Amino acid sequence: MDFERADALNQAIRHLTLRHRARAAALLAPLDLHPGQEVLLLELARTGPMIQAKLSEALGCEPPSVTLMARKLEAAGHIRRKPAPSDRRASVVELTDSGTALAGRIKQLWSTLAEETVTGLPAETVAALPGILMTIADNLDTRRPHQHSQHPPA
Amino acid sequence: MDFERADALNQAIRHLTLRHRARAAALLAPLDLHPGQEVLLLELARTGPMIQAKLSEALGCEPPSVTLMARKLEAAGHIRRKPAPSDRRASVVELTDSGTALAGRIKQLWSTLAEETVTGLPAETVAALPGILMTIADNLDTRRPHQHSQHPPA
DNA sequence: CGCATAATGTTATGCGCATAATGATTCTGT
């Protein structure tokens, strides 16, 4: 690919990244949350209590990041950590009542953000977008080599 | 928009963000650069010497970020800062020979990255992608209120 | 069983990015 097109693409991704995060930060600020933390709460709300290693995989970031985010969310009273019953290394993380309530509010902000995001795009583009972006993310994933499976493994 | 679709979109954007940055970091590491710095060098290579305020606008990040990145790139010998002739507040930033050479290498990595990014996507999607992403970034932009100069391709 | 290896979580450190506050200049309105 020639540099012009490559640069246009990379730069578009960069700006998208910065603006999406900035807009998320603005929406989350009234809840006293920083971007990144909301994903942890949403994941717990979706899947239920889980160990930090699983959280790390679900969020797509490394364990030390989870440690720090969890510590802050715990200090804020939104999550709780307790020893895993069958593994004394691990901690099970779960939502508190406060965290559950917060997750509900986040879901609404999340919809607002998504609507703002796709404003002005044709419906078919909007429909195709998540798949396209997931493919791209998968192409760039260095942890799991590279496979694109829409269906859960048998 | 219902939460399912909103979440799919936001999560896709998040993962795209993390992976694109991680892949860029891996490609830039041999050059002793961190992601973000390469954009500064490319902008100087494209547009020529400029004031830091202009750089800040071009990179889409805030002036303090530019100050720190520029300091490190200057320490590495890739850029040079000198007082602006007609404004004693400002500093003009320009590439050194080392920085110019480095920009050339970055351009190649940039093409590699873009190719990896769009692997497996149909050509028409690849062609439309930069426009779509720019529209999205523009939708989310809080600095410039709300103006998209070019509409997405038909 | 015992021991090497893997997995879980933590601390330490570093970078990019942000906002807020500060010090210098330059610009503007009257």
Next chain:
DNA sequence: ACAGAATCATTATGCGCATAACATTATGCG
């Protein structure tokens, strides 16, 4: 001409994210 507002750059601080090094516990294999 001058006071006040806007602009340029910097420092301080905080967060998310990363990697590296470490201690603790699980596990697989001889």
